[in-house]
Amino acid sequence: MALADFAAVVAFHGHCCPGLAMGYRAAVAAMTRLGLARAKDEDLVVVVENDSCAVDGFQVVAGCTFGKGNLVFRDYGKQVYTLFDRRRQEGVRLAVCWPGVSESEEEQEAWRRYLAGDRSNRVARIVEQTRQRKMAAILAAAEEKLFCFGPPQEPLPERARVHPTVACDRCGERVMAPRVVRWQDRSLCRPCADREAVSL
Ligand SMILES: [Zn+2]
Ligand SMILES: [Zn+2]
Numbered sequence: 001m002a003l004a005d006f007a008a009v010v011a012f013h014g015h016c017c018p019g020l021a022m023g024y025r026a027a028v029a030a031m032t033r034l035g036l037a038r039a040k041d042e043d044l045v046v047v048v049e050n051d052s053c054a055v056d057g058f059q060v061v062a063g064c065t066f067g068k069g070n071l072v073f074r075d076y077g078k079q080v081y082t083l084f085d086r087r088r089q090e091g092v093r094l095a096v097c098w099p100g101v102s103e104s105e106e107e108q109e110a111w112r113r114y115l116a117g118d119r120s121n122r123v124a125r126i127v128e129q130t131r132q133r134k135m136a137a138i139l140a141a142a143e144e145k146l147f148c149f150g151p152p153q154e155p156l157p158e159r160a161r162v163h164p165t166v167a168c169d170r171c172g173e174r175v176m177a178p179r180v181v182r183w184q185d186r187s188l189c190r191p192c193a194d195r196e197a198v199s200l
Pocket of ligand 2: 189191192
């Protein structure tokens with residue numbers, strides 16, 4: 001099985017957009033750099049430094065999903081992705097360095113109006129055309145134009161583990177043991193601990 005194509009990523013994501021195109025290119029580039037022709041689920045783990053559309057590229061192409069625990073989110077707001085192959089203990093870090101496509105005066109004006117709430121046909125048409133042009137440029141660009149490649153800047157994340165659950169002493173709902181908050185001799189879930197703190 002070859003790597004997923006962009007159509008498969010769009011089907012998963014629900015729409016096509018420049019961010020998704022970038023994530024797709026990043027996932028394919030990372031897989032290629034690691035010499036992987038296909039996703040072998042449990043052996044791969046990705047650390048993503050944003051939670052934008054782009055992340056879905058890794059979920060589909062690399063098979064790294066939030067649910068399986070081999071997608072690690074760090075809320076840094078950076079377009080940086082580090083893909084690791086556990087078996088070979090190797091990884092590659094990609095930072096987006098794409099300068100973007102230049103926009104005409106008309107396109108910039110349409111975007112300003114769009115952000116201000118203008119949804120007229122003319123503004124919507126120009127914004128959509130710009131998006132399509134950006135997406136096409138990203139899909140066609142050389143990898144070296146899109147990304148700076150380097151070694152991982154953090155160690156391989158630990159494997160996802162299954163933890164025992166305990167009942168919260170306030171709401172009775174079950175909580176993963178490492179997430180339990182000790183509060184005045186009671187074991188609480190995080191929301192209950194926050195409510196107790198507020199009611200003090
Ligand atoms: Zn999107
Ligand atoms: Zn609770």
